Amino acid sequence: MGWMRRVTRAAAHRDESSARTHPAGADAAAAPGADAAAAPGAATPAAPTGTAVVVGGDALVGAPGPDGDRVPGDAGRPLLACTDLTKRYGDRVAVDGVSFSVGRGEVYGLLGPNGAGKTTTIKMVCGLLPPDAGTVSLDGREPARDAAARARVGYVPQDVALYPDLTAAENLAFLGRLYGLRGTTLRERVAEALALTDLQARGGDRVGTYSGGMRRRLNIAAGLLHRPALLVLDEPTVGVDPQSRHAILGRVRELGRNGMAVLYTTHYMEEAERVCDRVGIVDRGRIVAEGTRRELVSRLGEQDRIELTATGDLADLAEQCRALPGVERAAVTDRGVRLLTSDGRRVLPALLEAADRSGAAIDSVEVAEADLEAVFLHLTGTALRE
Amino acid sequence: MRVLAVAGVALRRLVRDRTALLFMVVLPVVVILVVGASVRGFSTFRIGVVDLGAGPSGHDLVAALERAPGLDVRDYATAADAARAVARGQLATAVVLPAGMDRSLRAGEPVDVAVLAEQANSSEQAAAAQVAAVIAEQGGLVQAAVFATDQVAALAAGTDAYAANLARAAAVRPGVADVGVASEVVDAKATILPQGFSYSAPTMLVLFVFLNAVVGGAAVIQTRRLGMYERMAATPTAVSAVVAGETLAAVAIALGQAALIVGIGATAFGVSWGNPAAAAVLVALWALVSAGAGMLAGTLFRTPEQATAIGPSVGIAFAMLGGCMWPLAVVNEAMREVGHLTPHAWAVDAWTALIARGGTLATIAPQLGVLAAFAAGFLTLATVRLRRSLV
Ligand SMILES: Nc1ncnc2c1ncn2[C@@H]1O[C@H](COP(=O)(O)OP(=O)(O)OP(=O)(O)O)[C@@H](O)[C@H]1O
Ligand SMILES: [Mg+2]
Numbered sequence: 001m002g003w004m005r006r007v008t009r010a011a012a013h014r015d016e017s018s019a020r021t022h023p024a025g026a027d028a029a030a031a032p033g034a035d036a037a038a039a040p041g042a043a044t045p046a047a048p049t050g051t052a053v054v055v056g057g058d059a060l061v062g063a064p065g066p067d068g069d070r071v072p073g074d075a076g077r078p079l080l081a082c083t084d085l086t087k088r089y090g091d092r093v094a095v096d097g098v099s100f101s102v103g104r105g106e107v108y109g110l111l112g113p114n115g116a117g118k119t120t121t122i123k124m125v126c127g128l129l130p131p132d133a134g135t136v137s138l139d140g141r142e143p144a145r146d147a148a149a150r151a152r153v154g155y156v157p158q159d160v161a162l163y164p165d166l167t168a169a170e171n172l173a174f175l176g177r178l179y180g181l182r183g184t185t186l187r188e189r190v191a192e193a194l195a196l197t198d199l200q201a202r203g204g205d206r207v208g209t210y211s212g213g214m215r216r217r218l219n220i221a222a223g224l225l226h227r228p229a230l231l232v233l234d235e236p237t238v239g240v241d242p243q244s245r246h247a248i249l250g251r252v253r254e255l256g257r258n259g260m261a262v263l264y265t266t267h268y269m270e271e272a273e274r275v276c277d278r279v280g281i282v283d284r285g286r287i288v289a290e291g292t293r294r295e296l297v298s299r300l301g302e303q304d305r306i307e308l309t310a311t312g313d314l315a316d317l318a319e320q321c322r323a324l325p326g327v328e329r330a331a332v333t334d335r336g337v338r339l340l341t342s343d344g345r346r347v348l349p350a351l352l353e354a355a356d357r358s359g360a361a362i363d364s365v366e367v368a369e370a371d372l373e374a375v376f377l378h379l380t381g382t383a384l385r386e
Numbered sequence: 387m388r389v390l391a392v393a394g395v396a397l398r399r400l401v402r403d404r405t406a407l408l409f410m411v412v413l414p415v416v417v418i419l420v421v422g423a424s425v426r427g428f429s430t431f432r433i434g435v436v437d438l439g440a441g442p443s444g445h446d447l448v449a450a451l452e453r454a455p456g457l458d459v460r461d462y463a464t465a466a467d468a469a470r471a472v473a474r475g476q477l478a479t480a481v482v483l484p485a486g487m488d489r490s491l492r493a494g495e496p497v498d499v500a501v502l503a504e505q506a507n508s509s510e511q512a513a514a515a516q517v518a519a520v521i522a523e524q525g526g527l528v529q530a531a532v533f534a535t536d537q538v539a540a541l542a543a544g545t546d547a548y549a550a551n552l553a554r555a556a557a558v559r560p561g562v563a564d565v566g567v568a569s570e571v572v573d574a575k576a577t578i579l580p581q582g583f584s585y586s587a588p589t590m591l592v593l594f595v596f597l598n599a600v601v602g603g604a605a606v607i608q609t610r611r612l613g614m615y616e617r618m619a620a621t622p623t624a625v626s627a628v629v630a631g632e633t634l635a636a637v638a639i640a641l642g643q644a645a646l647i648v649g650i651g652a653t654a655f656g657v658s659w660g661n662p663a664a665a666a667v668l669v670a671l672w673a674l675v676s677a678g679a680g681m682l683a684g685t686l687f688r689t690p691e692q693a694t695a696i697g698p699s700v701g702i703a704f705a706m707l708g709g710c711m712w713p714l715a716v717v718n719e720a721m722r723e724v725g726h727l728t729p730h731a732w733a734v735d736a737w738t739a740l741i742a743r744g745g746t747l748a749t750i751a752p753q754l755g756v757l758a759a760f761a762a763g764f765l766t767l768a769t770v771r772l773r774r775s776l777v
Pocket of ligand 1: 089092093094095112113114115116117118119120121158267
């Protein structure tokens with residue numbers, strides 16, 4: 001329970017805009033999890049990445065944000081810089097010229113649907129997969145070739161990777177040894193990682209006896225063991241109950257606040273909104289937009305997102321909706337149709353008529369303010385979760 | 387250090403695996419017991435002798451067979467009668483002594499002594515092997531006598547120098563029991579074979595250490611499928627250290643199992659493993675061969691289930707071909723050659739030389755060389771493939 005409480009607190013005092021503007025650079029060096037090389041004030045997570053990802057004529061990255069609140073120039077290099085990463089599997093381009101950077105103390109999210117190329121990107125970042133083109137630089141070093149660079153990265157794979165027939169502590173001790181930890185330090189770090197994920201009471205149990213959520217937490221603990229400068233989490237909350245998920249997200253935020261750079265992938269919009277300072281929206285191997293939540297959403301102007309929960313011919317319903325004035329986008333979701341409209345309330349009557357025409361039965365209608373889900377719909381014409 | 391960490395985890399996981407431990411320890415001991423008891427049960431072997439007019443040497447041979455421990459010798463009139471009795475299982479095996487054998491031997495001509503046995507039955511073949519060994523030994527005496535007679539005959543035209551020299555050769559028996567020479571004379575390609583536990587313990591060592599290693603290849607597949615190699619690759623650990631660690635663990639497991647079988651064989655079954663230095667080198671090389679084969683299996687099989695399903699069949703097939711189930715002395719020339727495509731045959735040959743013929747490092751050097759080549763080949767292939775398949 002300990003870490004649940006801590007996490008709740010961390011989440012409660014979260015202030016997104018301040019986190020974005022002052023990315024915890026000052027307390028980075030003092031924090032236990034901090035990267036020793038991080039000089040105070042050097043962290044400029046929102047610094048221009050030098051990549052211009054142009055979507056529909058809008059340059060969303062590469063130029064100072066509209067608020068002018070970024071630190072321009074090259075005073076502080078980001079900890080992780082990926083440039084034009086490309087990976088092909090046969091004819092399929094899994095990752096297509098992806099560039100982004102993550103600063104110290106920043107939580108950067110890659111948000112995208114299944115198959116968008118998130119895992120492939122992360123494997124290239126961690127040096128597990130050689131890119132066909134592009135470079136990965138961790139403080140000027142390449143993890144694929146440089147063991148010292150890998151030593152500063154904590155990798156939390158999408159699928160839990162642990163020995164089920166060993167205890168949690170044994171698993172952690174093994175991985176700790178591979179990170180060069182020994183003796184008392186190793187024992188301390190194992191205990192610390194177990195405590196951090198609230199597993200200290202079960203450290204002596206075999207992982208095979210763990211619940212799915214506990215395994216996920218241990219999977220994360222294994223990535224934290226050596227106090228990495230960069231923590232890379234690949235969809236760490238899949239299959240985790242809401243309580244544990246809440247806890248994990250809170251923990252990640254806290255690590256970011258304490259100066260750790262975090263690269264976080266997810267296909268859950270709420271997670272990206274809650275945990276990430278900046279988000280790169282990934283679709284079909286490309287980053288189609290990048291920025292803080294506020295920046296991304298402000299691109300949409302005064303648009304509303306409408307969720308129709310419906311049954312019937314959803315594809316036809318979406319088609320009918322698209323033809324309506326004021327409807328910018330309409331995409332089928334697993335429960336109905338998601339729309340992006342210039343004025344939600346004004347379109348509603350027409351929507352209901354359209355539903356009538358297509359013979360779909362509408363169960364509920366929800367009008368929400370623009371969010372990342374709406375941004376994704378705007379950029380790709382599809383729903384994040386289909 | 388990271389190599390040791392990788393090896394340590396592999397060993398720790400093995401210790402946790404009760405089934406694997408059972409197969410490693412208990413099964414070999416049980417099989418050594420069973421096979422050893424049955425190969426020792428020579429007292430129940432009834433053998434037939436068909437004397438087609440072989441003369442005095444034939445009588446000597448029959449006498450030698452009767453002296454041999456655990457052989458019950460019966461006379462048969464014709465080869466057909468004896469063959470029928472073998473086919474019906476009334477005889478374990480039968481020996482046919484050709485007419486004029488004595489004359490041919492004195493003249494130094496090769497003689498064919500037929501040993502009849504059912505190919506399918508391993509205990510009959512064990513009996514046949516023992517008979518062949520007696521014949522070969524007798525042949526050694528005969529050849530020594532012929533040699534001595536030739537020498538003496540040049541000096542003086544002795545009356546029956548051959549008979550005297552045969553007796554003299556028998557008196558200095560240990561010095562002339564060179565079976566390789568003997569087999570040329572009587573055309574029975576037999577060697578002196580270890581019996582009882584002295585046969586079953588080393589052959590089962592060869593069989594089980596290899597089989598266990600191949601099945602153990604499943605651990606490598608499992609580790610890969612768990613995503614652990616990928617996780618290891620994300621640490622500062624070099625892929626070569628991971629490969630070295632896994633190999634080290636496989637060798638340690640094979641060595642441990644071999645040491646256990648040697649220990650149990652020596653203490654519980656009274657097996658004398660021969661020249662200690664030679665035996666140690668042989669055990670070590672066999673551990674390397676087995677570990678290499680196991681690692682290779684780990685890269686060839688896709689799923690752990692494949693390894694546990696196919697591994698034992700491969701291990702047992704190699705063991706059969708290589709003379710772990712019955713001595714290769716009892717199979718035909720072609721099968722013997724095929725058998726020597728497996729490392730098992732070379733290992734069993736080396737053990738036979740060590741245990742039954744007091745061999746030394748020098749004696750088994752050729753076999754050790756072949757085994758070293760097998761080990762190097764397996765390990766190199768496995769390393770190359772493992773490096774590629776780790777992530
Ligand atoms: N080893 C591989 N061989 C062939 N294609 C692959 C391989 N790995 C990934 N791909 C393809 O690359 C694309 C991107 O996959 P990736 O795993 O990076 O997506 P993802 O964004 O992580 O998706 P998810 O949310 O489902 O985890 C997909 O089309 C996938 O089929
Ligand atoms: Mg993925």
